[in-house]
Amino acid sequence: MTDHAESNVPLLRAEGLVKTYPDGDVRAVRGASVAVAAGEFVAVTGPSGCGKSTLLHLLGGLDRPDAGEVSFRGEPLSRMDLDAFRARRLGFVFQSFHLIPTLTAVENVQVPMFESDLPRPRRAGRARELLEVVGLSHRAGHLPRRLSVGERQRVAIARALANEPALLLADEPTGNLDSSTQAEVLDLLARLRAERGLTLLVVTHGDEVARAADRVVRMKDGRIVEA
Amino acid sequence: MGFLTFIARNILGRPARTALTVAGLGVGIAAVMMLTGISRGFERAMSAIYEARGIDLIVVRAGISDQLSSNLDEKLGATIREVPGVAAVAPSLMDAVSFEEANLASVLANGWEPGSLLMKGLRILDGRPLREGDGRDVLLGRVLALNLGKKVGDAAAIAGEDFRVVGVYESDSLFENGGLVVPLRELQRMMGREGMVTGLVVAASPGADPKALGEAIEARVGGVAAVPARDYVRSNVQLRLARAMAGATTAVALALGSIGLLNTMAMAVFERTGEIGLLRALGWKRRRIITLLMGEAAAIGVLGAAAGWLLAVAGMRALMLSPTARGFIDPSLAPAAFALGLGMGALLAILGGLYPAFRASRLEPTEALRHD
Numbered sequence: 001m002t003d004h005a006e007s008n009v010p011l012l013r014a015e016g017l018v019k020t021y022p023d024g025d026v027r028a029v030r031g032a033s034v035a036v037a038a039g040e041f042v043a044v045t046g047p048s049g050c051g052k053s054t055l056l057h058l059l060g061g062l063d064r065p066d067a068g069e070v071s072f073r074g075e076p077l078s079r080m081d082l083d084a085f086r087a088r089r090l091g092f093v094f095q096s097f098h099l100i101p102t103l104t105a106v107e108n109v110q111v112p113m114f115e116s117d118l119p120r121p122r123r124a125g126r127a128r129e130l131l132e133v134v135g136l137s138h139r140a141g142h143l144p145r146r147l148s149v150g151e152r153q154r155v156a157i158a159r160a161l162a163n164e165p166a167l168l169l170a171d172e173p174t175g176n177l178d179s180s181t182q183a184e185v186l187d188l189l190a191r192l193r194a195e196r197g198l199t200l201l202v203v204t205h206g207d208e209v210a211r212a213a214d215r216v217v218r219m220k221d222g223r224i225v226e227a
Numbered sequence: 228m229g230f231l232t233f234i235a236r237n238i239l240g241r242p243a244r245t246a247l248t249v250a251g252l253g254v255g256i257a258a259v260m261m262l263t264g265i266s267r268g269f270e271r272a273m274s275a276i277y278e279a280r281g282i283d284l285i286v287v288r289a290g291i292s293d294q295l296s297s298n299l300d301e302k303l304g305a306t307i308r309e310v311p312g313v314a315a316v317a318p319s320l321m322d323a324v325s326f327e328e329a330n331l332a333s334v335l336a337n338g339w340e341p342g343s344l345l346m347k348g349l350r351i352l353d354g355r356p357l358r359e360g361d362g363r364d365v366l367l368g369r370v371l372a373l374n375l376g377k378k379v380g381d382a383a384a385i386a387g388e389d390f391r392v393v394g395v396y397e398s399d400s401l402f403e404n405g406g407l408v409v410p411l412r413e414l415q416r417m418m419g420r421e422g423m424v425t426g427l428v429v430a431a432s433p434g435a436d437p438k439a440l441g442e443a444i445e446a447r448v449g450g451v452a453a454v455p456a457r458d459y460v461r462s463n464v465q466l467r468l469a470r471a472m473a474g475a476t477t478a479v480a481l482a483l484g485s486i487g488l489l490n491t492m493a494m495a496v497f498e499r500t501g502e503i504g505l506l507r508a509l510g511w512k513r514r515r516i517i518t519l520l521m522g523e524a525a526a527i528g529v530l531g532a533a534a535g536w537l538l539a540v541a542g543m544r545a546l547m548l549s550p551t552a553r554g555f556i557d558p559s560l561a562p563a564a565f566a567l568g569l570g571m572g573a574l575l576a577i578l579g580g581l582y583p584a585f586r587a588s589r590l591e592p593t594e595a596l597r598h599d
Contacts (some may be wrong), residue, residue, distance in 0.1 A: 025290065029519065057592075057593050062508055062532065062593050062596075063591070063593045068347075068598045083507075083510045083511070083512045083513075084510065085510070086508060086509065086510035087509065087511075088510070092508055092509065094505075094596065098501060098504075098505040098508075098596070100242025100502055100505070101240065102236045102237050102239075102241070103228075103236055103240075105235070106228075107228045107232075107233075107236065110228045111233075111506070111509060112509045114230070115509070115510045115511060115512070115515070120229055123228060136320020136391065159509075172287075180552075205565070
């Protein structure tokens with residue numbers, strides 16, 4: 001693929017995604033199509049149960065659609081090794097942080113690096129650099145239970161950057177934070193996007209996040225009603 | 228952070244559960260090591276009785292399960308001595324006596340002829356060996372002398388009769404060190420078995436095949452079994468019981484240990500469903516998840532084996548405090564017992580860790596992440 005062609009291809013594209021869960025025969029996503037350009041900040045909003053998180057999981061290769069296709073830089077996910085795709089191309093940030101309680105902050109940041117080519121001796125150094133980026137170098141040796149919720153989310157963001165992904169997917173990243181911490185995290189995401197050229201796709205209930213985004217995709221009853 | 232560090236953090240980060248699992252495994256492994264060690268110690272002690280004296284055959288009443296219940300006319304010794312290939316024959320009467328004042332039950336009492344083949348295996352530490360013409364004179368094994376607090380010249384009450392301690396000996400056999408030797412005639416009189424013995428031991432001439440010699444003796448003397456010493460030790464009823472108990476305990480310990488470890492690992496997987504989902508979401512491959520959980524199970528297995536080693540050594544020493552066991556149990560554990568403990572730990576880790584690890588690897592990331 002040429003540089004020119006690559007520049008015309010969205011970083012991420014979804015076409016006609018359908019996902020039905022067998023328990024209760026719920027159609028969580030009903031024919032959703034969306035494209036995200038490289039460097040873009042897209043917020044996905046909508047009421048609870050509208051299918052936002054399911055869409056995020058399908059876009060991030062955490063789940064496979066019943067119909068439709070997701071492509072990353074023009075390559076369909078259905079033809080990819082999804083484990084390798086998630087490990088090397090994506091960073092995930094979750095509402096409840098999902099830090100491993102027995103590992104320190106700097107060790108949590110290193111967890112995705114097991115699936116990278118980064119040599120072991122360089123992992124700790126890189127993890128410390130990332131903690132410095134999120135302003136937590138002084139908390140590197142602390143276990144998650146010794147960190148505030150805002151600090152935990154910043155460690156989770158540093159972890160999401162571990163393998164230098166092109167795309168960061170976040171599911172309600174400010175959902176468990178108070179308003180001042182929400183603002184700090186949003187500022188951090190904006191800074192990372194500016195400094196690293198990250199593409200952001202954020203599922204949110206929060207108006208603050210939606211206002212910070214370049215574009216808002218609204219969902220209702222499993223369908224995208226505004227892109 | 229290396230993979231081993233990750234495993235260590237997961238184990239040490241949940242100290243209560245790890246400690247309980249390790250303790251459970253350790254108890255099972257220690258029980259197996261101790262029972263196996265005791266049964267092997269018995270075997271070593273019994274073999275030493277015969278090997279140190281160059282005894283090749285044991286002649287007992289045919290069909291008996293234990294030498295103590297054997298009853299033979301001591302005159303058979305003269306008949307056996309005439310069989311070609313027999314170098315020496317010695318009669319032996321065995322019984323068990325107790326020393327209630329020292330809380331010792333079932334002390335091995337041997338009735339031997341002074342100067343016989345059987346006396347050869349005793350090293351006199353103090354005093355003298357038995358002589359022709361001795362009567363109520365006794366040799367005490369080193370451990371028995373210690374347990375009774377007796378020395379040469381002291382009086383000792385044996386089965387209600389007063390004996391004089393004329394010597395203290397040491398033998399390569401732990402049984403004999405915990406027992407005593409009196410003149411054959413005295414023991415026959417005391418037990419009301421005049422002219423009778425429980426067995427005859429035979430030394431073969433150089434070059435004679437013990438098995439063929441045994442068959443020749445059985446052909447010459449009806450109603451007896453002449454068994455090669457090694458086979459006799461192996462077929463000993465107490466040893467067979469000890470081995471069977473060790474085998475059964477191993478099976479039970481393996482079953483309980485596997486179930487315990489399976490339960491722990493299954494609980495670990497259940498509790499950490501969200502964490503495993505996260506690892507999958509971050510791109511960890513299924514085989515890395517299996518390696519992580521199997522690594523944790525292996526580490527717990529190794530810790531369980533180490534705990535088992537410590538408990539087994541402590542348990543053997545504790546057994547030595549028991550008056551009934553003292554003098555009959557070898558407190559040392561052979562390297563094979565430690566290898567057995569390690570092997571059990573490894574086997575339990577594989578059995579207990581495999582299914583939960585495989586199950587965890589099958590978790591879908593989205594399903595697992597919803598768990599938290």
